[in-house]
Amino acid sequence: MSLSKKILAAAATLPLIAALAGCAGSSSDAEKGTADNPVKLGVVGASDPYWEIYKKAAADEGISVDIVDFTEYPQPNPALTEGEIDLNQFQHIVYLAQYNEASGEDLVPVGATAIYPLALYSTKYTSVKDIKKGDTVAIPNDESNLSRALLVLQSAGLVKLKDGGSSLSTVDDVDTDKSTVKVTTLEASLTPTSLPDVAAAIINNDFVADAGLTFDDAIAQDDPSDPNALPYVNIFAARAEDKDNETFKKLVSIYQDTKTVTDAVQENSGGTAVFVKTPVTDLQSSLDTVEADIKAKG
Template sequence: MNKFVKALVSSVVLGGLVFSSGFQAVVAQDKPFAGEQVKVGVVGDSAEETWQHVAEVALEQEGIEIETVLFTDYNTPNTALADGSLDLNSFQHIVFLENWNEENGEDLQSIGFTSVNKLSLFSDKHDSIDDLPDGAQIIIPDDPTNGGRALLALEIAGLIEIDDEAGILPEVRDITDNPKNLEITPVDASQTAISLPDVDGAFINVGFANDAGLNQDDAIFSDTDAPELFNDAYKNIIAVRGEDVDKELYLKIVELYQTPEVAEILIEQSNGGSVPAWDGYEPAES
């Protein structure tokens, strides 16, 4: 090969390298999180389906690989997040998170709202909450936050009275008046729907209600009927470890979640049991 040909080949190769390097720089600038992998813990099939949509969008638009990890209870996802098995989780409201942190000495924190989920009382035996007989057996979730939330809903429905000093986390022992002598039994939240045929009524979280094929329209009472219960404390969140609250990768995922498309999926998959809760969300006009 003569000197002229060598020079020409070198010029083409170097030019290709410059082009390739420049192209990679543009891609890196356009998709700074490309190739990042994130594990998100969720509870319930409907939540997993919602996050699978977010994962598809994240991969297509940002090159982020999201793996959803499905849990069947409310106790494990925070432990998995705290020990590093997960990067994020999405299943709980603020009251639950704060109570879990206090009981476990951890510092998990919220980086964004997802939805407000109903906690509804279902019954296979009665068509109305007014039809509950004396001595009716009622199942509530046994975790302090959702159990307390169910008791507050029963109070607002006029069925019991609770000691005001119990605050937002009352227990069965805090009931001061129970004129119908309701037999209220806390069970693991994952067992509430399973227990429904054997009792007069059960408070069932949206995710477990959906998984059991229950329609929110068939509930005999929902705590969304009690607007005094609802503020930011009962909004569901995306949680991270305390040291990751400002991590741009995770904040980008929050941004990808809080979209009109995800809002539609939340409402549809929950049969109206979940309402998007992030700032700026506006329901579509009917």
């Protein structure tokens, strides 16, 4: 499931599931990552098959991992903050920035995983180049999807954003005189149904199949090499004091470099995952920038 669909919940700190009480950090004196003191990795969707494959890959490298499942996206970050888990892997940088700024915490990225592209679809055109000046394009109206959608349209050459755009851009930031299309905003689940009435629409990954489309039907999407896509890289996150933990770094490498793991993640994503190995320094720089932008916008 795409994280951006629920990112507006990022600042919330819902109560942790009751079962988490039994998953609190071990009091064992054993070295972290051993069978007596496994690394507790929080995720949303532990039933995804690739997590068992990942656990085995980690075990093959001598690291014991417990996958701790959460039912809601707002839960893993507070659990990490409170020490109930050691790492989490479920969010991109924008999501983490919103959590840090709302909570006053300082969780940090310790490794990259993948970008799950947000894409533009059309039932009228087979290429972005065919879209005419003055045509209307629909985008989701929730904060994270909206900003990201505008960046996709800018990358495709359909709009021009003032000051180059950012992960907090709004429709007010569109330079209409320099843009090709008009932009209309809709609730995310409605952008697919708007296709008969607009030239194209940005559709969240969660709704592509429901719209009778496949990911191959996209006529434009995030470019992972575009600096504007960096805030949407999914990450492993840790507490700031653990940013240099060697065991955690190894777990990131296992995710990035183990073919059975990446193959399983790709299959689970429907072929949409774009794996990246963005340096942690770049991830942190992006996080700092997004947090600064959030502060500036108040």
